Amino acid sequence: MADYNHSKIEQKWQLYWEENKVFKAEIEPDKPKFYVLDMFPYPSGAGLHVGHPLGYIASDIVSRFKRNKGFNVLHPMGFDAFGLPAEQYAIQTGQHPAITTEQNIKRYKDQLKGIGLSYDWDKEVQTCDPKYYKWTQWIFSQLFNSWYNNLSNKAEPIDDLIVIFEKEGNQNVVAACDEDTAVFDVNQWNTSSDQEKAKILLNYRLTYPADALVNWCPELGTVLANDEVKDGYSERGGYPVERKKMRQWMMRITAYSDRLAGNLEKLNWSESMKEMQTNWIGKSYGCELDFKVIDKDITLTCFTTRPDTIFGVTYMVLAPEHELIDELTTPERKEEVDAYIQKAINRSERERMSEVKTVSGVFSGSYVTNPFTKEKVPLWIADYVLAGYGTGVVMAVPSADDRDFRFATYYGLPVKRVIAGTENLDDPTEIKHGKMINSGFITGMNSKDAVKATIEHAEKEGFGKAKINYRIRDAVFSRQRYWGEPVPVYFTDDGIPHLIPENELPLELPSVDEYLPTETGEPPLGRAKDWLYKGKYNYELTTMPGWAGSSWYFLRYMDANNEDTFVSPEAVKYWNSVDLYIGGTEHATGHLLYSRFWNMFLFDKGFIFHEEPFQKLVNQGMIQGRSNIIYKLKDENKFVSVGLKGDDDVIELHVDVNIVNNDILDIDAFKSWMPDYKDAEFELENGKFKCGFAVEKMSKRWYNVVNPDDVIEKYGADNLRMYEMFLGPIELSKPWNTHGIDGVAKFLRKLWGLFYNANGDFVVTDEKPKAEEHKVLHKTIQKVERDIENLSFNTSVSEFMICVNALNQLKCHKKEILEKLLVVLSPFAPHISEELWQKLGHEQSIIFASYPKFNEEFIREDEYEYPIMVNGKMRTKIKFSLDKNPKEIEAEVLENEVVKKWLNSKTPKKVIVVPKKIVNVVV
RNA sequence: GCCGAAGUGGCGGAAUUGGUAGACGCGCACGACUCAAAAUCGUGUUCCUUCGGGAGUGUGGGUUCGAUUCCCACCUUCGGUACCA
Structure with a gap:
């Protein structure tokens, strides 16, 4: 094979990985484990754009790196599949949301696989799958059957509370409960009716019904999400929205306020993220x-x-x-x-x-x-x-x-x-x-x-x-929506809620004729025909919110197919908490608090053995779109290049970034894209039509969406992976600009060129490497290893470029050097690494290769070139042996011609010599 | 408004955390190869300059021999703000 053919190589290895289940993670008690988690996506109809995989690529690099380092890595992926967009689409088209969701998931999976991400797909979860939400409902039931004892500082069975009430009333109970809970003694409890007792217990349960304000839109007959409301009117239709009290299920997260805040200091999260949660919980000391x-x-x-x-x-x-x-x-x-x-x-x-x-x-x-x-x-x-x-x-x-x-x-x-x-x-x-x-x-x-x-x-x-x-409030858990988990509750005629027994779960979503509220204003589930528990009791008609399923999915991954329990004790004991969790800051106070709450609750109940779910958390930035803009003269069918628009009265139009190269518009492509302008005139500058640009959200609306599939087809997945990492630090938001990708493409070709010459001959030799070649390699090993630990992937990519450029310069085609370089590179560019690794004669996948050991000997220097500053300005550089002492250095520096010139025969006030750093002469 | 983050060449960014500002890459310019173009390779590329040098990391102050890095005040952009996910 003469040329680097990315499509062929990438398909070959993706198939190999899948068929051989290379990434399958099983409990291996003798091997250290490492759990790398991505925030799972909501599968939207638009598919993945180039911004989504940023965090997935980063976590994949860590996963592959840890495997080479000898860890048993759990790296799963799934889908947060309940949600408003699918339901909105269902309302408009009548298509069942399950169908669209399934299609979207399929598309997402194909896209994710095309990037070469090392997921164990046997552990996939989908929150809308009854096999999954059976356990979401089960956790709800556990919460319903629990109260929070402020004396033991943990959740305890509600039956234990009843025993206390039967013995001594609630006078000595210190619990997280409703503010208006009345005090009662044994007699009062024992003489209460069952209905009264049930009502009292609701004051203590960790999930309970209460009245809460919602955005009610009478015109649409439905409750709106906050971001569907703009300035008091519905975003769709522009109808007035009023705030109305409705009966809702609540989650008593406030019971955990103190532990949620207090535990933060034990977590390896960014200080800013901890601060956001601390402020959200908002503990303050004062008085009533x-x-x-x-x-x-x-x-x-x-x-x-x-x-x-x-x-x-x-x-x-x-x-x-x-x-x-x-x-x-x-x-x-x-x-x-x-x-x-x-x-x-x-x-x-x-x-x-x-x-x-x-x-x-x-x-x-x-x-x-x-x-x-x-x-x-x-x-x-x-x-x-x-x-x-x-x-x-x-x-x-x-x-x-x-x-x-x-x-x-x-x-x-x-x-x-x-x-x-x-x-x-x-x-x-x-x-x-x-x-x-x-x-x-x-x-x-x-x-x-x-x-x-x-x-x-x-x-x-x-x-x-x-x-x-x-400041934190109990969380509203009800949504007046169809596409969510049904709440496993029915009501007896006295209005008291009861749980559906565990062995009858899951309570599956019934089918409805329309995904709209009923005429009487009940949620869509009110439309389900003959949907009654035991044929006579009303079910709860609200469904669970988006965050229900995502509050425990990281536990299910450990044992995704277990039908007997939500996660087996063996699995959770071995995999324990997540070692690295990568996702966006937008989840700082929602998902990341709710997950910690549920995890803590399950810990209290003894179902799992770690109190905190995510040990290390990293927030990736968003990739913004880089839109291209063209300028049309007002009242004329004429466009002007950006440099010529001057102060003319122009109309700005967004153009599809995919027909613009380097800000130069492909005019023919534009004319076929916008036939309305096929007769328009174009005023060029230097023979080209140049567009302006703007950085804004990546969205269809601005025609700035770049699809990873297109990038992969043209440049390859390895190229996409490395380029996304090369864009900048993982935590920062930055605009996507496909132009720069050529740099990485050149790098991959140069790498290939170390193995194959222009005629397609394999040129790798078994020669012993020279000191200089070892130095180049080990500098790279050291830098990349440190960078991965710090999640600084952009600088790793630079280092790879420097390394390959240097090896090219040295004309190094030596196996001993190149095979180590491949292992170091493989987490970033796994396909090309696998291919070349195989060409070097290895029969086993590079996934199982062990990471090369950095050897300090190879990079040791015995001299250092000191920058010599005069009054803080660099004036010259002088090399000194590292064993020279500061006194000697100072003496030699003052003898230097350049320094003498700047001293202008004055005596220096002070000379600062910082070993292996700098010399500063102060005049 | 409140909470959090970010601002460095034409562009994405680097700087071992107080020690040579601009690594690496894109773009651009020039050169080589070519009948020519593309591709490829090489050289240059912060700005100003009287070619001595001067200025410079959002703005204005401060600490220091030395500040992109630390402190104070401000400006702009992005994320969250409890039913988007």
């Missing part, structure tokens, strides 16, 4: 304070982290969703309050949080008493207070809080300064901590001591208590 409403038998409890500023409270604010608003609104204020609430409640939380420039609120007519000062303070309602955080009640201190200050300024409410130094400031919130002033018994204390003192005082007086608050 009770404010009595004047002339009403109501006490409002607020949470605050700044009780030290209590003497600066000038008003009180309720969230517009607060349940007591009706009672707290005086008759004469009612009309205005109702109007305000109507408006405020339909604004999204994000909108309410981010619009800080405009404030809005309304006075309720009621007053409360500040428990410390006994002052009468007006009670307002404002949408900057969210019902979901704290208690939905805020004590407003305009002198110490930015939002309170803006609000008070706008509505002319008083501002009472309580921190020294703020007295004469226009904006007192510039100073938030310091010595307290105008603050009764805490005057003179610093803020920190004052916090303590006020809490102690409140506890003693009985109107407050210290409290740890979390």
Whole structure:
């Protein structure tokens, strides 16, 4: 074979790997394991674009590297197959989402295989497969049957809780439960009806039904996802959207807040990722304070982290969703309050949080008493207070809080300064901590001591208590959708939910005539005919969210085909937690928290043996599109090259990047792509029509999507793999530009040229390598090995280029060098490496070769060329033997002609000699 | 708004983490081969310059013998913001 024929080689080896199940991972107790995981994709209808495989290639390099290093590697792939897009397509076309999903998965798999990724496909999972979601439902059942004991700090069986209730009521139970759970004794429990008992238990279960706000679109008759809502209107159709309370299943993730936050320090994740999760969980220390409403038998409890500023409270604010608003609104204020609430409640939380420039609120007519000062303070309602955080009640201190200050300024409410130094400031919130002033018994204390003192005082007086608050909320687990896992629950006539028994799982998705809600506004499952448990009880009609299936898939991979359990103890004991997890930052606070939560729960229950699922996490950046833009003169059927557009009035049009090369437009291709312009004129510069460009999201809409299949066909999978890595650091986002790929293509041809000459003769020899050749090889081994450990793949590719260029220069065709180079290269470019490895006479796949050992001897240097700086500017370089001491170096440097010239016969103030680094002469 | 990340030649990026800024590659220019083109190979390529040198890593300050790297303030872009996945 004379030429490097990538298509032939790549097909040959992909077939070989598949037929021989080379990547099959089985438990081998005597071998160290390594689990490399990719975030599995949602198989969209558009197929993979060139941005998707970035992380997959990186993790594949690590997987192959670890195999060569002697590890038993688990490297699986699957599909997050439930989701909105397939359902949306089903609504439009009537096609069952299972069918489109299956087609999309097939396409994805073909594409992934074409890249030469070393997955063990026998371990594939699909979340929409009943064999898989049987266990998702099973985990739901386990959660339903559990409560969180804050004394043992773990999840425990609900039956144990019932035993406690039967013995002593709930007075001594310290549990994660609903805020409004009543205290009861044994008698009260034992005399309660079964229905009452069931209701009480729901307050404790780790999954439970509750009312939660959703985006309800009456016109579409459906609930919308946040990103389907734009400015209060549905993205499709533009119909008004209102926020409506609906019965939803919730997950009591808040039970795990403290462990989720605390465990982060043990994980090998980036600090920024840990910080994002920490902030999301948002643990804060503070206290609850009770404010009595004047002339009403109501006490409002607020949470605050700044009780030290209590003497600066000038008003009180309720969230517009607060349940007591009706009672707290005086008759004469009612009309205005109702109007305000109507408006405020339909604004999204994000909108309410981010619009800080405009404030809005309304006075309720009621007053409360500040428990410390006994002052009468007006009670307002404002949408900057969210019902979901704290208690939905805020004590407003305009002198110490930015939002309170803006609000008070706008509505002319008083501002009472309580921190020294703020007295004469226009904006007192510039100073938030310091010595307290105008603050009764805490005057003179610093803020920190004052916090303590006020809490102690409140506890003693009985109107407050210290409290740890979390920003994280229980997660809504219901979706009013069809294409998701059915919740394995039915309801008896008393409205009490019951689990479908384990041996009857999975509860499969029924078929429906249409994927829309029912006329009465029930979710699509309400359309299923005669769909009743035991022919008489209603099933739960909502389905599980996208994150249900993805919260435990990493466990299923270990034992993907087990029909008796979700994962066997043997498998999970051996494979344990994921050693390297690669995926996007966009999952920072969703998937990555929910997965940790479920994993922790399964650990508590003793089903698995590691508390944290992902030891090391790396976030890959996104590959953005690089769009090409052409400019058409307004009112003329004429396009101008980018350099000629000047200040003319032009219309910008996106053109398909696939008919543009190096920003030069293929005009004929353009005319057949856009027949409307087949008669247009083109004004060229230097004989070419040059396009402008923009970096934006890779999307059909901008005609900037590059399909990996096309790249592979033209350049090969090895080339695609190396080029994707060569683009830059894995964590950074960067635009895709196919032009640069030629550099890697040249590299692969040069590599091939070390084995075959231009006539197609195999030129590899058995000669002994020279010192220089060993040096080139071992420098590469050292660099690449270190780079892979640091996941710095772009610099590895550079190093390979440097290495091959150097070997070409040395005319090195020696087997001893080349075969080691192939093993080092094989994780990056596995196909060409396999082929050349075979040509060198090896019968076993390069996958099983062991990684060459780096030998320091070969790269040892005995001299170093010091850059010589004068006043921090590099002026010359001088070589010194490494055993020369700094004194000798200094003396010789000062004798150097160039240095003398710069010294200009002045005596240097100081000479800094940093061994093996630099010499700096300071004048 | 809040939380997180990033900003270095015409472009993607490198810099062993405080020590030669621009490795490697693309593009571009010139040269070789060719009747010619493509491909290939070679040389050059941060900017300014009076050819001595000067400036330079988003902007403005600071620390240091020395800053892309550390500190302070700001600007821009990207991700998340609880029902997209």
